[in-house]
Amino acid sequence: MSTTRPYPPGDRGPEPDGPAASATPAVTPPVGHIRQIRRLHLIGASGAVPRARDFTREALRDWGWLPAVTADQRAAAEDVLLVVSELVTNACLHADGPEELRVSCSPKVLRLEVVDLGSGTPAPRTPHRAGRPGGHGMFIVQRLCLDWGVVRNPDGAGKTVWAELAAPS
Template sequence: MNGTKIANARPTASTVVRGDSPGGIQRTRAVTRAFTRGLNPPPHPDVADAILLVVSELATNALRHGGGRYTLELSAGPDTVTVAVSDPNPAVPRARPPDLSTGTGGFGWHMVRRLSREVTITRGRGKTIYASLLR
């Protein structure tokens, strides 16, 4: 019985993408779309959109605030999809009030936390943000 649970807990799919420029975000989104479409069963379209938004926000924040490069790893288990974005800056994200007047941001970290079932951060020479979404 325990062996079955452990086997089911393994990821069923995994993809890694590296980026170091704003142009790479578009490629990262395309890889994420292909990843979610390739899952069997594929996630509901609303879930796939949430995964794409979390990836986009975390990768963009890594470029802007995390040292200008990132590594994205997407993995999926039977019930969840995990987005892991690593960057070279060990500083953790700070939530700030969204700027509604000048449009300078403040929305991304709030969205990531709201859309994800769980968000964890590990730090070392840089950091990795793990966002888990129900599949």
């Protein structure tokens, strides 16, 4: 689903009642259940995609997503890193490069935002042809994320492409 909603969707449901609520180890939510945010400036940076992945991997470590204890936690972290790669790559290929990556985490949702000066609107290529090289980035984002969208810069050129992924249980 693509949307131009500028803010994350509403509540994702009740919080777990504590450690006894799940038999598998859960990802440790950010301290105080407050959304934590990290920013990486990428203007003119060489190697923007690997730099963004390394930055996001470090945030995932700090927030308890890594090292992953379960297969679900490992898959969730890998999905986050793949989506970061796709969003930053799209900014490099179609928007003269990314300006900033923002990664924020709440107990249930991880949000990725890539800011660029591009005027285009990302969209999954339709029809999607799995065997065709290239053009799979936004299809991957659409498949892996709870939601994603584009927010236009109110001050002129540019946009923020955002995507949200569920925290592993």
